[in-house]
Amino acid sequence: MEDLLEAALDAAVSAGASYADARSVESTSEALSVRGEVVEALERSDSEGFGVRVLVDGAWGFAASYDTARESAASTAAAAVEVARATATALERPVELVPEPPHRAAWSSPLEVDPFTVSVEEKVGLLAAATRALVVSPAIRIARGTMDVLRQRTIFLSSEGAAIDQTVTHTGAGIEATAVDGSEVQTRSYPGSFRGHLEAGGYEIVRAMDLAAHAERTGEEAVALLTAPHCPAGETTLVLDGHQVMLQVHESVGHPTELDRVLGMEAAFAGTSFVGIPDLGSLRYGSELVNITSDATTPGGLGTFAYDDEGVEAQRVDLVRDGILVGFQTSRETAAAAGADRSNGTMRAEGWENFPLIRMTNVNLLPGRGSLDDLLADVDDGIYMATNKSWSIDDKRKNFQFGCEIAWEIKKGRLGRMVRNPRYTGITPVFWAGCDAIAGPEEWRVWGTPNCGKGQPGQTMRVGHGTAPARFRNVSTGTAQ
């Protein structure tokens, strides 16, 4: 691949590019779904290709191809330059990149057990054992276990002399039980919803989940939800489990602090942001307890790497400190707009075929103090919600409505009866201002979101969020029906 990429760079520069980078991606993935005693899906995917990104007279061009024969380097580079020249015909402000030293490095994400060395029989057997244990009642209509494994090698070369070779391995699994009674449908998942939970690492992650041990409880809760009372409506104290805090951080902090959104570059599709550059250092985003970082160095995170897809070194930066907005997620093109002389390294592309965009790396809510029980103990009357189920937020990331799989009333510091279809709504800065407790490091873990969508053409990205359970006062709760 390196020869191909070198040839592409040479061709791009010869054709007039003032900057060029060439990135190849070789990936292998395995997706497994077991439902009951049936393998619903067993798919192994291989992909390879490369993309060439160029600046010509301050205008971007990008072309990509699955044809990795050396001869395609020149044609793909030429296509990128031609596209850039077309861009220049509708360009007001030429692109300028802030500098980054041209790094030359190789890096691989750590793992203990290579998931590709584990047999399909073992994987199927593990999931089948868990799905059998999910079926605690005839009301369970769907008992499903899923497992996903990805290995991706990215080679990045630039006309500035960067040469970076990185390999990541991501592994995850999960179980879900769907109970049905007439037109009432309830789903309960473990350890998280929408295909479980993924981390950077190997098969040790799946083994540590111990899916079978949690299956019975998961199935029982799905059945119990069918007849649980609806979540009461009102303004109350809300405690969220770490999984839901992940979604809260993702939608209401991660996305609005992507600088390309702030600058209007995502306006037509995903929207813009309620925060602007003048808000840096002054906007109160949340209570003083709220500290949020963008951290591409977090161990085990899906957003962890050594260098982003522009060759910028992985960094940890503050986005919100003591409740005040202090940072954005930036790129070499956008960093200067926020007064920075260096990108904080958040550019990633899905695959070889896409143009990199600012993507969340690991956007983490830093831990506070105490256990989940400590958070509950200070609640006289409230709701505890767990495991994300639905999410919707406006195009500036302010008005949101999020739903969870399950909730319990909190009465005098203790969990009470289970309630179903819980949802809560809020306006982002008002909601975060009501955060009056965050559980401590003992409750903090790094969750993986494998399906963050952004861009046109649409790209899906794997991002991480380190979170702990958290408590919020004066939140509007209710039922999703």
Place this chain on the structure above:
Amino acid sequence: MSGLRVGADEARAAAASILDWPGTDGVEVTIHASNAGVTRYANSQIIQNTERDELRVYVRVVTGGRLAIATTNQLGRDRLERAAAHALEAARSSLPDEGFTGLADPGQVGRAEAIGRLDDETAGTPATNRAAAVRAILAATNGASAAGVVETGIQAYGVFNSNGIDCFDSFTRAIATALVDDGEATGWGETSSHAVTDLDWEAVGRLAAQKAAAGHGAGDAQPGDYEVVLEAPAVATLLDYLSYVGFGAKQVIDGESFLATRTGSEVAAPSVTIADDARHPRSVGIGFDFEGVPRRRVDLIDSGIARGPVTDLRTAAQMDVSPSGHYSGSNEFGPYASNVVLEVGDQSYEDLVGSVDRGLLVTRFHYVNVLDRPSTLLTGMTRDGTFAIRDGAIAEPVRNLRFSQSVLDALGSVTGIGRDLHAFAPDFSSFGSTVAPAIRVGRFHFSSGTTH
């Protein structure tokens, strides 16, 4: 753009090299090739401009009643053979699948005919033409800041199997969108067709600019139930989600779809007819599914009565019906209605608005999500052009609202359907289309507002 590099003959030859792979009881090869250019603009200039050449080959293998899939994105014989070997190895390690009824057999399902929704000019649109289209859109926005895309491309699909299934089809699509932000309000315009010459760039920009200009001085609308006119983009979004939660046979069998309990019942107003129809003149699709079964038109809601669902071989056997040709490629998700059409009515846009005493006009929805599948309850936001309607006329603009509404309940209170059809591409996929007119709905619930 250079157009596709894989035609029917090349796809067939590639598939043929592994259809009789040793150790298998059956092999199916699906080939997807595409060449597309997306010119993205924001802040009234092109910010990203991409062209890409893609290929995906799915090899599904059957052995001893066990299945597995391996995919590659290379067409070389060695890579195809490696995929076949991987798929066979995985299948041997899997569990028997008693619900699998076998690969499609043309003697039983018939031979699929290509639709050929193809336009050569669209397939070969160069980046310079897309840039010119962006300039035309920008010229129509009265100097306001604009963002959107101009996209052109061609997709081809071939399905071949060891039973003799042999089908190939391709389509082109052009898309233009414009979001205008004039500093006080935003407005939206979009258009899509299989042929780039059908698209009027200036009209897209002009409409978005007009909506933005009309949006100045927006006030709050109180949450509650409203009579609404939903423009076609908003209707298309509701139809997409209705398809996702309700029109597939697997969701019916599992009890998650409204069709599980309401097939044959009235679920919408009598004026509402919704079908999955890849051959509709405005649809963009192919003539077969990803098992090679001919794709039939399926009446999903017929004059307000629930019919459907769409099926694949597996779910058709479970339901004891003929397969409709809607295998999605995912046994986990099941068959999918990917070319939904809401049939036109007879009302002009003025008719739709003119019959509303007090209501709202919604241009489009944003970030819609599912709250409850059986009841088709969704939530989402309005954006880019929401207006009060008063005494049959569009009145003052209002700030965006969150809705919480069952799609079926909304369709049950439809009082008017527009006579102008619009075609839409999916937001996050290159396959499928949605065709819809504007509609007037008697009751639509908004649960809260926002600050813009």
